[in-house]
Amino acid sequence: MAARDEPAPHATETGTGTKQAPLLVLGKIAEILNAFTLARSSMTLREIQQRTGLPASTVQRLVTNMVAHGFLDRAGDKIRIGVRMAYWAGAAAKDLDVLEVVNPVLKNLRDQTGETACFFRAEGTQRVCVAVAETHHALRREMSVGKIAPIPVGSSGRVLLAWNPELAERVLQEELPQLTDSTVTDRDELRRLLKQTRAEGYAITVGERIDGASGLAAPVFDSAGDLLGALMIQGPTLRMPAEKCVEWVDTLVEHAEQITRAIGGRYPS
Numbered sequence: 001m002a003a004r005d006e007p008a009p010h011a012t013e014t015g016t017g018t019k020q021a022p023l024l025v026l027g028k029i030a031e032i033l034n035a036f037t038l039a040r041s042s043m044t045l046r047e048i049q050q051r052t053g054l055p056a057s058t059v060q061r062l063v064t065n066m067v068a069h070g071f072l073d074r075a076g077d078k079i080r081i082g083v084r085m086a087y088w089a090g091a092a093a094k095d096l097d098v099l100e101v102v103n104p105v106l107k108n109l110r111d112q113t114g115e116t117a118c119f120f121r122a123e124g125t126q127r128v129c130v131a132v133a134e135t136h137h138a139l140r141r142e143m144s145v146g147k148i149a150p151i152p153v154g155s156s157g158r159v160l161l162a163w164n165p166e167l168a169e170r171v172l173q174e175e176l177p178q179l180t181d182s183t184v185t186d187r188d189e190l191r192r193l194l195k196q197t198r199a200e201g202y203a204i205t206v207g208e209r210i211d212g213a214s215g216l217a218a219p220v221f222d223s224a225g226d227l228l229g230a231l232m233i234q235g236p237t238l239r240m241p242a243e244k245c246v247e248w249v250d251t252l253v254e255h256a257e258q259i260t261r262a263i264g265g266r267y268p269s
Contacts, residue, residue, distance in 0.1 A: 028054060028062060033071070033081070037257060041267075042080040098228070099131055101262045105231075106133035109255045113248055115235035116143050117255075120156040120217070121228070125171050127151045127160055130229070139236055141213045150177045152190060155203040155217035156230035162197040163219050163227040163268070182207040202253060204245045206237055214240035216248060218256035225268035231256040 035043065035051035043051070049059045063079060066072040070084035102119050109117040110133040118132040129147040151157040152171050161168040168191075176185045184190050197203040202218045209215075217232040233240075233252055260266070 025062070028052075028058060029066065029071070032059070032062060032066065036081050042075075042078040044077050045079065048079065098263055101259055102131045103133070105255050105259050105262075106131055109133070109231070109233065109252070110135060112251060113233055115233050115240060116141065118143050118156075118232050118234065119220075120160065120230045120232060122151060122160045122164065122167060123148070125151050125167075125174070127154075127157050127230075135235060137235075137239070139238070141210060141234055141236060143234065149209060150179070152176050153179055153183055154209040155205040155215040155234075156232040158193060158197050158203040158205065159217040159219050159230040159232075160227065162194045162203070163221075168194055179209050180207055180211050182211075184208065202249055204242060204249075206242050206245075212237050214242070214245055216245045216252055218249075218253045220256050220259045221265040221267060223264045223266065225266050227268075228260075228263075228265065231259065 031052045031054060032048060035048055045056070045059055045063060048063065049056050052059065054062075063072060067074050067079070067082070070082045072079050073082045106117040106119060114135060114137065116132065116135045118129050120127045121130050122128075126148050127150075129143055129145055132143050132145055134143065149157065151160055151167075161171060172187050172190065176187065176190065177183070178185045184193060193203075202216060204214070204216045206214045213234065214237045215232055215234040217230045220228045220231055222228045231252065233245075233248060
């Protein structure tokens, strides 16, 4: 890469007799790429500079080179991840086991919040837990792989319906189950909540499936922009009142986005 802030360091002799210069510029390239997120998919040069903290001249030179090599694309004054990156991501994800990506993210989310983290997928009009990292707290709401629950109830179900309108309409044609006094059973209200979930990018529920239990969930998407599943944090409302759930929204969404990016996914257009 020609662009750099300073002259290239002198090459050093390796054990194999070949010469190799420290590629410090790769760290700066990684910073620029990491500045883009699914929610912030295009930025100006100034916005990239503000996000990375790199000097404006460095950003200008590196972005120019990254556009030339297909890492980034430019449209007017906006920069976005290059389409060519999707080609490389597709090759990386070809034989990828999604759960190999999901499980470490669940453990990290569990360790950051202290509560159970799980991943749900839709199966008909039910939702099923396909991966879980259980809390270390003695007081917990039981969750295990294979656990099934009605899809209209709870935060993960709300996410699974919000990004699957056909399934949502099918569910809304049936009688909505009432599991607690807080369960939403009014079809118009559920439609409103699904619309709100899609607009906000997450869902929070308190006491809808089990009295005294809370949950918050966010969507994960595949390479076609289709919903893959819902990433969820759940626990006793005693430790997870609504205010605490709100505090954890950014953390949850970041972890959901991490899975989406790792599997070569993208937000639906």
